[in-house]
């Protein structure tokens with residue numbers, strides 16, 4: 001009999017081991033297809049990872065193994081939905097990140113192919129009916145019929161719904177002159193661009209390209225100041241790789257159809273580009289995925305999960321803005337696109353290029369040690385100077401604008417000046433919503449989220465309080481939930497508030513706002529960016545979303561409304577993130593012919609991150625921050641694994657976390673340090689209490705085995721859950 005090992009997913013805890021089922025059908029079964037099986041009396045969709053013959057019959061098998069052998073109910077796919085490379089990659093990712101294999105498969109596949117029950121109702125292939133010639137003979141046909149036959153003949157094939165004569169078509173089909181064919185059409189309509197030729201590269205760009213192409217070392221860091229022409233380097237490298245008959249995977253942190261990177265690639269490589277981004281519908285994703293799997297695209301441009309695109313024969317993988325946090329997934333599987341890129345590069349023998357003006361410290365140190373090629377683009381294109389930057393101390397009352405304490409006099413004056421000159425302005429405020437929190441003036445308590453305990457943010461737009469962590473929404477209360485006082489006040493400010501202030505200060509200015517609230521409506525982000533690029537607005541206000549990779553030629557002023565946000569959050573990565581954000585934001589200014597300027601408003605004008613960001617001095621920042629990381633033993637001086645333990649009862653969470661921590665400590669692994677258990681910044685989530693443990697290590701093997709076992713033990717307990725995060729981005 002034929003047996004199949006099937007991986008299935010149960011809603012709460014993902015199981016990491018396959019179950020054996022009997023294959024009762026005649027057709028040959030291959031690994032890599034989805035099947036419907038019964039599990040715990042319910043029909044579920046599973047993924048076949050292995051097919052094997054067994055000499056015994058069903059009764060013998062059941063007697064010997066002690067298990068009941070259930071049959072597979074149906075097979076969903078005609079051919080495997082993942083090839084061998086992808087299946088092996090899934091195993092490697094699952095091993096490295098200590099994440100269940102099924103969770104990796106779920107991540108790899110587009111929504112409509114995931115081994116989940118709900119996917120059975122997902123979009124199917126979209127066909128259109130076309131007409132083509134069977135026999136072009138015009139014998140015995142009427143003039144009208146001949147006319148249509150000639151039309152189809154001339155065009156090769158014609159879409160049926162473009163023709164208006166159903167009866168003639170029907171007749172011609174009956175006479176066997178034409179026939180109907182179905183052709184798969186992608187639902188994603190990719191914009192048409194005029195083809196664009198390679199620019200005359202600068203000496204620095206040429207050198208970068210030849211170093212990357214000719215080096216024995218396959219991994220390169222391209223460290224180039226903002227506006228130094230990194231994109232042109234990516235494009236030229238891609239061209240070279242494609243010329244050699246190999247394919248390119250281009251990753252960007254966030255992407256929409258109108259991202260600059262997408263339009264650059266579409267212009268340069270017409271028709272060969274597939275796009276995988278978050279604004280695609282499941283149907284569009286499915287089509288793009290299949291187009292890539294069929295080998296119809298040479299280039300895939302996409303965000304994090306595009307690293308799992310079924311592209312074959314990859315010659316080059318690029319991660320633009322490699323420092324950005326969104327390359328790391330913070331739920332299971334907790335993978336980082338860069339690590340997965342290294343895995344795929346090894347199998348495909350391809351090059352990897354990491355690009356950034358402000359690389360992660362981990363990446364930079366590896367480049368300095370020669371583990372990666374270290375390529376530096378030191379100047380902006382056309383030798384444009386970096387923006388002239390002023391730091392304003394907002395604690396000094398005399399610096400403040402008379403009509404709004406959120407703006408300094410300097411920033412106010414500069415905005416006015418740019419509005420008069422018809423140049424554009426970007427204002428960064430890295431917090432969405434109207435105010436940061438609602439605080440009771442009597443008892444001093446802030447209104448907190450009932451599901452995770454952090455302060456709720458007031459959104460004026462819909463007059464609601466919202467949790468920025470779990471999404472909990474509630475009405476603005478009339479009185480304090482703690483003491484019933486009526487005196488509730490708003491403190492702190494976010495994008496909505498800044499938008500309101502700007503409209504008050506500059507009533508004639510055309511203002512746009514970009515944050516994830518705006519992004520909740522599909523395609524809105526693209527629309528806002530496109531509008532601003534077309535200069536249909538003067539001022540763009542936004543969160544970190546506006547700092548990333550955009551190229552707006554007419555922007556000559558960037559204002560960082562409050563640079564301090566984030567600096568006080570409890571994470572070893574805070575200062576690095578703040579430095580990067582400010583540097584990148586300032587870098588949006590003066591990228592074309594006109595020189596740019598930037599104003600940084602802060603309560604901490606002496607802080608090294610703010611000082612060095614204002615000078616765009618990555619090198620000095622790297623040196624300063626590395627000293628701190630060394631003293632406190634954080635990456636890149638050590639590796640991290642974090643464990644998040646959740647339980648329905650607080651005592652239980654504490655007890656289990658304490659047990660794990662002391663057990664790990666008692667093992668006395670060499671070069672391993674255990675921190676915690678600690679109560680995180682967000683202490684409970686949806687009635688689950690949270691504790692965290694941090695493992696710092698230099699060598700991994702023993703620790704990994706321990707965690708793997710731990711995860712399997714804990715996942716069978718319904719009242720407890722554990723999340724393992726290998727290389728957490730923050731802690």
Ligand code: ADP
Nearest residue numbers: 199200201202226227228229230231232381551
């Ligand atoms: P980065 O990604 O390093 O911030 P970009 O690649 O966006 O910089 O380049 C900045 C600007 O310079 C873009 O408008 C780009 O079109 C232009 N540019 C890049 N390389 C060249 C070149 N060799 N000649 C002329 N313009 C260039």
Ligand code: ZN
Nearest residue numbers: 440443480483
């Ligand atoms: Zn109160």
Ligand code: ZN
Nearest residue numbers: 449452467470
């Ligand atoms: Zn919450």
